[in-house]
Amino acid sequence: MPERRRGAALEKALLDAAWEELTANGYARFTMDAVVQRAGTSPPVLYRRWSDRDELVRAAIAHVLEQSRVEVPDTGSLREDVLTLMREINTTRARLVTVMSAHLASYYQETGTSPSDLLGARHEKTADVLFDRAVARGEITPEHLSERIKSLPFDLLRHEILVTFAPVPDRVLEEIVDTIFLPLLR
Structure with a gap:
């Protein structure tokens, strides 16, 4: 007889099952019942925590x-910080980016949200730390840092992942940073 899960262990099992269901079948076929089955639990256990599938x-x-949280790099230069962060995202989140775009398309359509609504605040805080450090070191001036420019290397990385459904070669990451992003800051 399997051991009964409680508290954090149960919640983790439920959320893992929900993610597995999303990645296997997409949002369009995602149901609370499928998560209950995958998690090996009962509907009341799931509904006590989340009232509907969107939640x-x-x-x-x-x-x-x-x-899959990534650490904020501190290499001493903006170029290396951005490249290090992009490399980490590239190796740890390429599948996540693909799943969030392809499998959740109907979720975004139904709820009127976008991937940036789910990822935006977390990404901005990480990137802001990099840019604040670069300003403090005197590498860049704040007037060159619009939100669009700050998000550009990460937007291009996401685009590359979605076009290829694979991690991006390092030479492409360097090209994004060296020939597109950094020249905009000068």
């Missing part, structure tokens, strides 16, 4: 993002 989807995405 569960948001929780599952937040759970996965938390599990």
Whole structure:
């Protein structure tokens, strides 16, 4: 007889099951019942925590993002910080970016949200630390840092992942940073 899960262990199992269901079948075929079956639990256990599938989807995405959190690099230069962060995202989140775009398209359509609504605040805080450090070191001036420019290397990385459905070659990351992004800051 399997051991009964409680508290954080149960919640993790439920969120893992929800994410597995999303990645296997997409949002269009995502149901609370399928998550219950995948988690090996009962509907009341799931509904006590999340009242509907949209709420569960948001929780599952937040759970996965938390599990795949990337550290803010501090290499001493903006170029290396941005490249290091892009490389980390590229190796740890390429599948996540693909799943969030392809499997959740109907979620975004139904809820009127976008991937940036789910990822935006977390990404901005990480990137802001990099740019604040670069300004403090005197590498760049704040007037060159619009939100669009700050997000540009990461937007281009996401685009590359979505076009190829694979991690991006390092030479492409360097090209994004050296020939597109950094020249905009000068």
